[in-house]
Amino acid sequence: MVVRTLADAAPDEVRFAELGRRMPGVSQKMLSVTLRSLARDGLVSRRVEPTVPPRVFYRLTGLGLSLEAALAGLRTWAEEHMAEIDRANDATDRELAEG
Amino acid sequence: MVVRTLADAAPDEVRFAELGRRMPGVSQKMLSVTLRSLARDGLVSRRVEPTVPPRVFYRLTGLGLSLEAALAGLRTWAEEHMAEIDRANDATDRELAEG
DNA sequence: CGGCATCCCCCACGATACTG
DNA sequence: CAGTATCGTGGGGGATGCCG
Numbered sequence: 001m002v003v004r005t006l007a008d009a010a011p012d013e014v015r016f017a018e019l020g021r022r023m024p025g026v027s028q029k030m031l032s033v034t035l036r037s038l039a040r041d042g043l044v045s046r047r048v049e050p051t052v053p054p055r056v057f058y059r060l061t062g063l064g065l066s067l068e069a070a071l072a073g074l075r076t077w078a079e080e081h082m083a084e085i086d087r088a089n090d091a092t093d094r095e096l097a098e099g
Numbered sequence: 100m101v102v103r104t105l106a107d108a109a110p111d112e113v114r115f116a117e118l119g120r121r122m123p124g125v126s127q128k129m130l131s132v133t134l135r136s137l138a139r140d141g142l143v144s145r146r147v148e149p150t151v152p153p154r155v156f157y158r159l160t161g162l163g164l165s166l167e168a169a170l171a172g173l174r175t176w177a178e179e180h181m182a183e184i185d186r187a188n189d190a191t192d193r194e195l196a197e198g
Numbered sequence: 199c200g201g202c203a204t205c206c207c208c209c210a211c212g213a214t215a216c217t218g
Numbered sequence: 219c220a221g222t223a224t225c226g227t228g229g230g231g232g233a234t235g236c237c238g
Contacts, residue, residue: 042187070176077169088141152199
């Protein structure tokens with residue numbers, strides 16, 4: 001049985017610490033700063049649950065979802081061509097080593 | 100009558116200074132550095148005409164053209180939503196001013 | 199003309215410590 | 219837990235000068 005209370009997160013909401021876990025190498029400070037600027041730009045929304053300790057949930061807004069969609073195309077391009085770019089880089093390395 | 104010699108640029112080739120003119124605010128140094136990294140990644144090709152003074156032509160490779168296409172979607176998103184983002188920013192400004 | 203080399207400044211970011 | 223505050227630094231990038 002699934003129980004949902006007022007304290008539960010919506011399926012598309014993510015808490016601060018969970019975001020940090022999902023992005024290894026991103027410092028707490030940069031996560032905080034970046035989330036603030038994203039919220040300021042209306043790309044993410046922030047919901048604070050007034051408990052002790054507080055829980056904060058982030059989610060993409062409609063605008064944020066539309067950017068995610070636009071970014072998907074670029075991500076696909078990167079995945080398809082990363083190897084080719086690496087080869088070009090390696091070729092340059094070899095030329096510099098020889099010449 | 101149109102005359103084409105060996106010294107002419109192909110239609111899709113652009114010279115260094117012309118690129119600079121097309122990108123106001125981009126310093127000569129950053130243009131040079133960026134072109135080098137793009138060439139290294141195989142996104143642009145570089146053709147030097149051995150005259151005095153030399154003329155250097157840049158053009159997008161096939162890979163570069165494919166990235167340009169992938170970027171077009173993102174550019175469209177930006178043009179469509181820039182105003183909305185500015186409004187979100189202004190709204191935040193007003194909230195901070197009020198209190 | 200089309201750079202590269204040098205100097206220099208600034209700030210983006212990490213590390214650490216503290217707090218409601 | 220979810221941040222802010224503070225300090226220190228690496229390197230991104232501008233300005234200038236030189237060169238083939």
